[in-house]
Amino acid sequence: MVLSCLLLFILQTAAYPIPNTRPSDVGPLQEIQTRSESDSSVWSGTREFMYVPSVLKTMPKGPENHNRARDTSLAQFSCSSLVYGLSAADCVYMAEIGMLGQGNNSLEDNGLIWIGADGPNTFTFVNAADVPLILILWYAPQNDDQASFMNARVPAISYSLPNTGSAVELSVANGLSGAWSTIYDRSTALTAFGQVDNTFGEFSSGVYATVDVSRLVNMSGDPMTIMVSGESGGSGGCVSDMSTCVYTCDAGTGNSCGTERTYSLLNCGGPNAVKSMDSDGNPTGGCQGWSFGGHIDIVLTGPDS
Numbered sequence: 121m122v123l124s125c126l127l128l129f130i131l132q133t134a135a136y137p138i139p140n141t142r143p144s145d146v147g148p149l150q151e152i153q154t155r156s157e158s159d160s161s162v163w164s165g166t167r168e169f170m171y172v173p174s175v176l177k178t179m180p181k182g183p184e185n186h187n188r189a190r191d192t193s194l195a196q197f198s199c200s201s202l203v204y205g206l207s208a209a210d211c212v213y214m215a216e217i218g219m220l221g222q223g224n225n226s227l228e229d230n231g232l233i234w235i236g237a238d239g240p241n242t243f244t245f246v247n248a249a250d251v252p253l254i255l256i257l258w259y260a261p262q263n264d265d266q267a268s269f270m271n272a273r274v275p276a277i278s279y280s281l282p283n284t285g286s287a288v289e290l291s292v293a294n295g296l297s298g299a300w301s302t303i304y305d306r307s308t309a310l311t312a313f314g315q316v317d318n319t320f321g322e323f324s325s326g327v328y329a330t331v332d333v334s335r336l337v338n339m340s341g342d343p344m345t346i347m348v349s350g351e352s353g354g355s356g357g358c359v360s361d362m363s364t365c366v367y368t369c370d371a372g373t374g375n376s377c378g379t380e381r382t383y384s385l386l387n388c389g390g391p392n393a394v395k396s397m398d399s400d401g402n403p404t405g406g407c408q409g410w411s412f413g414g415h416i417d418i419v420l421t422g423p424d425s
């Protein structure tokens with residue numbers, strides 16, 4: 121009994137890695153992880169799927185790819201009217217790389233994710249990178265296998281952090297999952313499949329609230345540090361950064377990974393740092409200690425800062 125309770129707890133504690141190919145692309149479908157369905161009222165993790173196109177390994181990367189991505193013919197939206205918090209130059213760049221929209225940027229409690237400090241969970245993002253940043257944060261509804269593809273989904277938030285020290289505080293409702301990434305210096309592109317080609321932060325809020333850094337989309341992405349303050353706002357929280365409590369691709373999988381047993385959760389131990397394994401042998405876990413309410417600080421740094 122004790123063992124099965126423990127197992128149930130472990131199964132429900134995961135933050136889920138994100139598929140790095142877009143489902144509309146050819147290739148076999150692989151479900152990389154599933155959540156426990158046994159108590160959907162308390163956990164809203166998403167099922168994650170990944171299609172594995174044969175072109176993935178041979179895709180050209182680097183400047184050539186990037187230049188092709190930045191092309192006004194890709195624009196799917198207009199910047200003639202801007203959402204709160206997004207500059208015109210940043211909006212134009214987002215359109216040029218093929219994103220679907222500017223972002224919801226709700227300024228009031230919409231039950232999901234909004235700008236402001238009045239929600240049960242608050243996330244503060246700080247630019248410490250010495251270059252202009254655009255925070256891109258999305259909500260991952262249950263069973264939406266394209267939630268992280270910004271050429272196919274409008275982000276919940278897109279926010280300009282133009283200078284070192286620029287910051288924004290967001291509210292996140294309980295019981296939902298999502299993730300974020302960052303456009304650095306108006307030069308980060310989308311991957312060929314439409315994800316922001318940089319380091320991700322992933323979260324699930326609610327009873328088994330978990331947050332972590334994931335490097336599975338781009339192992340050479342820009343650095344980020346996530347610090348959790350607990351339920352009562354106290355310290356002693358877990359830290360996830362580029363080498364601590366972080367999802368990384370295993371040796372030999374290249375710069376990008378995500379299929380079964382190709383990645384690891386490194387150095388995740390200590391108070392509120394949870395590491396486990398799902399029934400398929402993939403690591404699960406991340407930084408906890410903020411069930412039903414907490415504050416997360418995210419510091420976005422650059423290679424030179």
Ligand SMILES: *[C@@H]1O[C@H](CO)[C@@H](O)[C@H](O)[C@H]1NC(C)=O
Pocket residue numbers: 224226230232233259275276
């Ligand atoms: C974004 O806005 C749309 C339209 O109002 C709404 O249906 C959706 O739930 C919102 N999503 C988020 C994450 O705010």
Ligand SMILES: *[C@@H]1O[C@H](CO)[C@@H](O)[C@H](O)[C@H]1NC(C)=O
Pocket residue numbers: 181182304308317318338339340341342375
């Ligand atoms: C990964 O991120 C780095 C840092 O932003 C960037 O230079 C690079 O082009 C990205 N993509 C790949 C495939 O390395």
